[in-house]
Amino acid sequence: MRELTFGFSPCPNDTFAFHALVHGLVNAPARIRPVLLDIEALNRRAHDGAFDLTKLSVGAFAAAGARYTLLRSGAALGMGVGPLVVAREARSLAQVARGRLAIPGRETTAYRLLRLAAPALTEVVELRYDRILRAVADGEVEAGLIIHESRFTYAEHGLVQVIDLGDWWERTTGLPVPLAGICARSDLDATLRVDLERAIRDSVQYAFDHPAASRDYVRAHAQEMSPEVCARHIALYVNAHSLDIGDEGLAAMQRLAGGAGQWYGYTA
Incomplete structure (x- = not known):
């Protein structure tokens, strides 16, 4: 076969x-x-x-x-499955978009959503998705775009949600x-x-x-x-x-x- x-x-x-x-x-x-x-x-x-x-x-x-x-x-x-942007403290998306932000890859859906929601995005750092939470917690980057199981565990790293891009997409498109x-x-x-x-x-x-x-x-x-x-x-x-x-x-x-x-x- x-x-x-x-x-x-x-x-x-x-x-x-x-x-x-x-x-x-x-x-x-x-x-x-x-x-x-x-x-x-x-x-x-x-x-x-x-x-x-x-x-x-x-x-x-x-x-x-x-x-x-x-x-x-x-x-x-x-519905309710989208990527999140997280940071060490409460910030707006516009604020974190002006700093170094870790992403799981430039071809991911998460990054495409982020670029739509934050067109003024400046510096991004590509990291494997499972390294992003630690990079944010350690101060290597100002914020991180997280996918997969990280949406369930980011609080364990002392991080807070900046925006749920899935919620943003659903409200914007109804899809x-x-x-x-x-x-x-x-x-x-x-x-x-x-x-x-x-x-x-x-x-x-x-x-x-x-x-x-x-x-x-x-x-x-x-x-x-x-x-x-x-x-x-x-x-x-x-x-x-x-x-x-x-x-x-x-x-x-x-x-x-x-x-x-x-x-x-x-x-x-």
Whole structure:
């Protein structure tokens, strides 16, 4: 059977959602070889079409261009799921935007949202997402743009929220926050892409139906995350949109990413 590479993150929402697919628990048109990388690393690797399937930030869709086509299953979007800006003390977004601000990558959806909310942004420092809280707490930067499980743990570092960019997006657009989607290389056969989309949807449904099945796999990649944070992370980012983006979700992606390239492959 043909083997295909699938790049996704080691975060609990991905390992939970795709556990069944990579372990052969659902029917798939090929063997799936997982490659687990930080989301910004996945965004950068997509420039060269490194993986057959890959998770991509919606903020990276334009850079990926026509190399990838969005699949309707496996996405991360919803209400109340957006990135946060945090600092050591209460400040306005305009104030922290004038200082050094750590970001998890220039192609992340988080950074795209930040640039929309704070167009006067000055100096940004790229750090891996799990280093940002410490950099803010230690005074290396004035504020940080945080994603993933950091939204649950920033207070433990003595930090306060400056703005919830997800809330800002939802109030501004009335749409869910489109964080990331699963994309297939556009040079894959169209029938194969449809079959892969179905297999990913089946994997997400399997995860919902058998939530304990992926526990060891999730924990193996969750680094120092507590079981409670893992559970909150999964509950926040894996939802009905992960089964199918839906017309509203696709409209949100198109609103944020624009029409660059041929990534969407569907019309809302």
